[in-house]
Amino acid sequence: MQSLSESLGTRIRAMRKLKKFSQDGFALQCGLDRSYMGRIERGEVNITVEKLYRISKELECEPVELLPKINDIAI
Amino acid sequence: MQSLSESLGTRIRAMRKLKKFSQDGFALQCGLDRSYMGRIERGEVNITVEKLYRISKELECEPVELLPKINDIAI
DNA sequence: ATGTGACTTATAGTCCGTG
DNA sequence: ACACGGACTATAAGTCACA
Numbered sequence: 782m783q784s785l786s787e788s789l790g791t792r793i794r795a796m797r798k799l800k801k802f803s804q805d806g807f808a809l810q811c812g813l814d815r816s817y818m819g820r821i822e823r824g825e826v827n828i829t830v831e832k833l834y835r836i837s838k839e840l841e842c843e844p845v846e847l848l849p850k851i852n853d854i855a856i
Numbered sequence: 857m858q859s860l861s862e863s864l865g866t867r868i869r870a871m872r873k874l875k876k877f878s879q880d881g882f883a884l885q886c887g888l889d890r891s892y893m894g895r896i897e898r899g900e901v902n903i904t905v906e907k908l909y910r911i912s913k914e915l916e917c918e919p920v921e922l923l924p925k926i927n928d929i930a931i
Numbered sequence: 932a933t934g935t936g937a938c939t940t941a942t943a944g945t946c947c948g949t950g
Numbered sequence: 951a952c953a954c955g956g957a958c959t960a961t962a963a964g965t966c967a968c969a
Contacts, residue, residue, distance in 0.1 A: 785909055803951060814945050819953060826943065827906045829962075830923075834860055838931050845920040848905075856913055878932065889964055894933060901962065904943080 785856070787824030788849040789833075794822040796840045796847065810839045860931070862899030863924040864908075869897040871915045871922065885914045 783791070797807050808818035812835065820826045821836075828836075837844045858866070872882050879897070880890035887910070888896075895901045896911075903911075912919045 785906060789905060805951070815952085816946080816948095816954080817944055820944090823953080827904045829902045829904050829943070830864060830908060831860060831902045832944085833905055834926060834929070834931055837926055843926055844923055848919055851909060851912055851918055854909070856909055880932065889966090890932085891934080891966085892964060894935085898934080904962070907963085 782853075782855045783849075784824060785849065785854045786827050788854055789828075789847060790822045790824035792847045792849070793836060793840070796842060797822075800840060807839065811835050857928075857930045858924075859899060860924065860929045861902050863929055864903075864922060865897045865899035867922045867924070868911060868915070871917060872897075875915060882914065886910055 797804070800807075802810070804818055804822070805815035808815040811818070811832075813821075813832070817826070821828055821832075833844050833847065837847060840847075872879070875882075877885070879893055883890040883893035886893070888907075892901075896903060896907075908919050908922065912922060915922075
């Protein structure tokens with residue numbers, strides 16, 4: 782079972798690629814550092830809800846589309 | 857328009873009351889200090905996604921039930 | 932049972948680089 | 951373009967005392 786951060790990162794990456802954004806261009810859009818976006822997508826960090834919304838906004842999706850179901854992750 | 861943290865806090869409080877939990881009993885369940893839970897419910901802090909999941913788990917709901925729609929808050 | 936101030940500690944998030 | 955890291959800085963996390 783994936784961790785929450787891993788699952789979230791995987792979903793963010795998939796959605797970003799769907800939108801044909803580069804990682805660093807997308808980070809810039811979100812007002813985040815490029816190295817931090819890499820860490821997010823690799824599931825190395827536990828982002829705040831505020832950043833989740835910022836990322837969702839730039840991906841033109843609802844946060845729920847990026848969040849795993851509660852029973853699909855280890856808590 | 858409410859801020860994200862305010863909207864999230866309001867929803868957490870409403871769901872907690874629905875479950876008939878006291879603030880400090882609920883904080884304990886979540887492994888948090890009751891004063892910190894108070895700040896979350898008042899929207900004074902910007903929690904991480906991990907905390908959101910911990911709280912959702914104890915409220916027996918999905919995170920999406922606690923999160924406002926992206927167009928309903930100021931980003 | 933809850934709000935608030937004043938903390939300390941942990942970690943989110945930045946800025947610089949390398950291959 | 952992206953992975954990965956070191957060394958920062960800002961802020962979330964967590965504790966306690968008092969109202």
